Amino acid sequence: MGIHILWDSEAPAGIELPVIRMIAMILGEEPQIVEYPLLIDGYDRDRDQHDAQKILDRLQDTLTRRYDLDGPLLLVTSRDLYIEGCDFVFGLARPRAGVAVVSTARFDNDYYGRVPDDTDLIDRTAKEGAHEFGHLLGLDHCSNPECVMFRPQSLDELDRKKKMLCPACREALTSRLEE
Numbered sequence: 001m002g003i004h005i006l007w008d009s010e011a012p013a014g015i016e017l018p019v020i021r022m023i024a025m026i027l028g029e030e031p032q033i034v035e036y037p038l039l040i041d042g043y044d045r046d047r048d049q050h051d052a053q054k055i056l057d058r059l060q061d062t063l064t065r066r067y068d069l070d071g072p073l074l075l076v077t078s079r080d081l082y083i084e085g086c087d088f089v090f091g092l093a094r095p096r097a098g099v100a101v102v103s104t105a106r107f108d109n110d111y112y113g114r115v116p117d118d119t120d121l122i123d124r125t126a127k128e129g130a131h132e133f134g135h136l137l138g139l140d141h142c143s144n145p146e147c148v149m150f151r152p153q154s155l156d157e158l159d160r161k162k163k164m165l166c167p168a169c170r171e172a173l174t175s176r177l178e179e
Contacts, residue, residue, distance in 0.1 A: 002029075002030075002031075002032050002070055002071045003027075003029050003030075003031045003032070003071050003072050003073075003074070003133055003136075003137075004031060004032050004033075004034045004069055004071060004072065004073045004074070005019075005020065005023075005031045005032070005033055005034070005073075005074050005075075005076060005129070006033075006034050006035070006036060006038065006059075006073060006074070006075045006076070007033060007035075007076050008038070008040065008075060008076060008077035008078065008079070010077065010078045010079070011076045011077050011078045011104055012078060012104055012108070012121060012125075014118075015118060015121060015122050015125065016033060018122045018126070019076070019122055019125045019126045019129060020033070022122065022123070022126035022127075022130075022163060023126050023129050023130045023133065025163065026126065026127070026130040026148055026163055026164060026165065027130055027133060027134070027137070027165075027173065028173075028177075029133075029137075029177075031074070031129075031133070034067075034069070034073070036066075036067060038058065038059070038062065038075070039058065039062075040055060040058070040077060040079060041054045041055060041057070041058045042054025042055050042057075042058075043079075044082070047082060048080070049079075049080045049081060049082045049088065050077075050079040050080065050081055050082070050103075051081075051082060051083070052081040052082065052083050052089055052091075052092040052101055052103075053083055053084075053092070055075065055077070055079075055081070055101050056092060056094045056097070056099050056100070056101060059073060059075055059097075059099040059101070060094065060097040060099050069098075071098070072098045072099070072100070072133060072136035072137065073098060073099050073100070074099075074100045074101070074102060074129055074132055074133055074136070075099070075100070075101045075102070076101075076102050076104065076125065076129065077101060077102070077103055077104070078103065078104050078105055079103055079105060080103060080105035080106065081101065081103040081105070088106060089103070090102065090103060090106065090107075090124075090128045090152065090158065091103065091128045091129075091131065091132045092132070093132045093135035093136055095135050095136055095138070098136055099136075100132035100133065100135065100136055101132070102125065102128045102129050102132055104121065104124075104125055106155065107120070107121050107124035107125055107128070107155075107158075108120075108121050109121070112155065120159075123159075123163070124155075124158055124159070126163065127148055127158060127161050127163060128158065130148045130163075131148050131149060134148060134149050134165070134169070134173065137173060137176055137177070138172070138173075138176040139165075139169055139172055139173060139176075142166055142168070142169050144166040144168075144169075145157065145160055145161065146160065146161055146162045146164075146166065147161065147162070147164070147165055147166035147169055148161055148162070148163070148164060148165055148169070149165065149166070149169045
């Protein structure tokens with residue numbers, strides 16, 4: 001089984017390789033880039049955001065059924081995401097279907113009026129990507145605010161997370177991968 005990343009054509013270019021390397025370091029699994037045509041659904045004009053659930057529907061219905069993928073699939077997009085009941089989400093996973101999405105829209109310092117820094121963008125994308133892959137590999141949210149599997153509610157909480165799994169989550173992942 002492998003893990004796969006689909007990089008949306010509108011997602012930040014040029015950071016794919018460092019993000020993949022960082023995710024591999026965090027999870028111990030090297031993601032493979034896959035390229036498939038994908039229409040991004042779920043745009044809500046009133047919110048100027050995309051419904052993450054509808055994007056996952058498209059991933060599940062179009063890609064996983066049309067193409068022979070032997071493991072989880074993560075879409076990285078620049079579109080701002082939400083789910084019902086939340087102003088925004090950094091990402092969302094649907095473990096039973098093996099699909100997840102991460103948005104870089106709120107990872108860029110420009111969004112917050114801060115000095116642009118690709119290092120921050122790469123770091124945030126990798127941590128959230130590893131987080132969503134963690135769900136696809138069977139991990140739940142963690143209460144340790146430094147663990148990649150912690151559920152951040154803000155950019156500061158995301159930045160506080162380390163690029164690693166806590167010992168309990170590492171053990172759980174190792175156990176799941178050995179099954």
